[in-house]
Amino acid sequence: MPLITLKAQVHADSQTEAVLKDAMFCATKVYNGLLWHLREEYKENGKVNISRKNLNRILKELPRVKGYYSMSVQLTRDEVREAYRSFFALKKKGLTQHKAPGFRHKNYLSPLKYVQSGFRVDKNRVTLSLGTSREDGVKQVSFRISHRPGIEYDRVRELSITYDKISGQIEARLVVEVKARENSGTERVAVDLGETVLMACAFGDGTVTLYSGRLVKAIRRYWQKVRASLQRNSRRWGQVAHREKKQVEQLLHVATSHFIAECVRRGVKEIAIGDINGIRESTDYGDQLNQRLHAWPYRKLINMLKYKGALAGIVVRDDVNERGTSVTCHVCGRVLSSNRKSRGLYECSCGWRAQADVNGALNIFEKKYKVSPIKGSSGRVARLVVLSFRLGWHGVHEPKRGDKNLRASA
Known part of the structure; x- marks a missing residue:
């Protein structure tokens, strides 16, 4: 069954949004914390150990690691591993202009990633697990999503919650198994x-x-x-x-x-x-x-x-x-x-x-x-x-400064 990535808008109350943003902030702190410890290791030993065992050891020392779902924490860990592996591969090819993985901005909200577990999607309703050890005691959140009409899917394989700082909106990316139309073409x-x-x-x-x-x-x-x-x-x-x-x-x-x-x-x-x-x-x-x-x-x-x-x-x-x-x-x-x-x-x-x-x-x-x-x-x-195609009502022009319709027409 084919897989597609479906972009959806998140509709949540202010309290739920605040919890989601805090969880994404925790993901940024965990990502940066792993990088900091790896850099300190390099200063001491002259090498970087990116094995899962070593990264798991570091995770236990990070204060924000309990701020979001444990399986999502492991996906953050794997992001760090993949960033370093790509860097090592480029260095091996002699492409020395590429720099080692850098810290994310302190105000950056990292995506919350879920694969197979930790979430439930029921039609247009999503429920996310945030673990059992958050300081505020919140263990899960639920919100409504909306996406393009006419898409029928049987199962959601992966889910990511992201923040668009330009529009100021929280969005969802769903990797879903879709029902393809019958095609007898040759x-x-x-x-x-x-x-x-x-x-x-x-x-x-x-x-x-x-x-x-x-x-x-x-x-x-x-x-x-x-x-x-x-x-x-x-x-x-x-x-x-x-x-x-x-x-x-x-x-x-x-x-x-x-x-x-x-x-x-x-x-x-x-x-x-x-x-x-x-x-x-x-x-x-x-x-x-x-x-x-x-x-x-x-x-x-x-x-x-x-x-x-x-x-x-x-x-x-x-x-x-x-x-x-x-x-x-x-x-x-x-x-x-x-x-x-x-x-x-x-x-x-x-x-x-x-x-x-x-x-x-x-x-x-x-x-x-x-x-x-x-x-x-x-x-x-x-x-x-x-x-050739035209934009129609999408004009190619710069709106005047302070134009309130900038986002709506983008």
């Missing part, structure tokens, strides 16, 4: 992710649909200019970043929903996407383009496709090695970077001429399924459809 499609072209989608019948990313670029470019005149991490800077995030997410939702609906209409059973892991580290286009590449929401886009595909009974695989797909001729197989004549044109001496992202999508399709969608053709894609 078709396949390959997707090449990009910047100017958000998605180039090559279907098995040779048709290709392009989803424009120009408005996403425009939004990010505009708000980047706005933030340049603001003090970093100020309240105003955070509000602008929040607005940009919401506008980009809205466009991604519109594009991915349209694409999944088109896949359902065409009888698609599987979507293949290039593996983006390591793409940011392995490419260097100069400071300006690198900054844009690192900020581009590839992972968010893939996650949207995965959970929307799961609801429609469509399998989304992002494990195709896309190395060389953008510079390889789809017809003759010649690998030549100069064949990419411009940002949007690929032209080979064999006569193959196509939009560059189309060429990449066709190569991903052939890599994954060992067959070309345009086999037997004269080297021309059967039909090319280009789609």
Whole structure:
């Protein structure tokens, strides 16, 4: 049964909110306490012991460890372990510019994480265990949640309670087992992710649909200019970043929903996407383009496709090695970077001429399924459809200072 992450709004009274925030504050103190003790160990011994046994020993000395559920405390412990393991892995690769895990801000409210136990979800009601040893005597809290309509799930596997400091609201993330619709389709499609072209989608019948990313670029470019005149991490800077995030997410939702609906209409059973892991580290286009590449929401886009595909009974695989797909001729197989004549044109001496992202999508399709969608053709894609989307009532503009509608329209 497919798993998706469901975002929900928490509706709780002021007393319950205060208890949840205190528990999240305790999680921050535990995280920072573990880091402090590990740093002291390094000063004394010249090494860091991140074994569970050692971290459990440290946990017994931390005063805030009884402020939230014991299994959630262990998940905080594992966060620290994973942070250090990632740091050690980067050092082993010689990437010395990465710093050791740092402390969380003293006012930061860390997520409360629950896996398998410690919580109960009954329709739109959540009950959380906070342990039996809190100083205020509160052992559990209960509150209502609301999420997107039309999602049916059988079981909640994981639950996280988070705090959004920009909106000032407590939110929930539920990893749920969903009921997928029956899908008897047999078709396949390959997707090449990009910047100017958000998605180039090559279907098995040779048709290709392009989803424009120009408005996403425009939004990010505009708000980047706005933030340049603001003090970093100020309240105003955070509000602008929040607005940009919401506008980009809205466009991604519109594009991915349209694409999944088109896949359902065409009888698609599987979507293949290039593996983006390591793409940011392995490419260097100069400071300006690198900054844009690192900020581009590839992972968010893939996650949207995965959970929307799961609801429609469509399998989304992002494990195709896309190395060389953008510079390889789809017809003759010649690998030549100069064949990419411009940002949007690929032209080979064999006569193959196509939009560059189309060429990449066709190569991903052939890599994954060992067959070309345009086999037997004269080297021309059967039909090319280009789609672009607008924000509608989401305007790309900076509201006046003090605009009370900033959050509501973000």
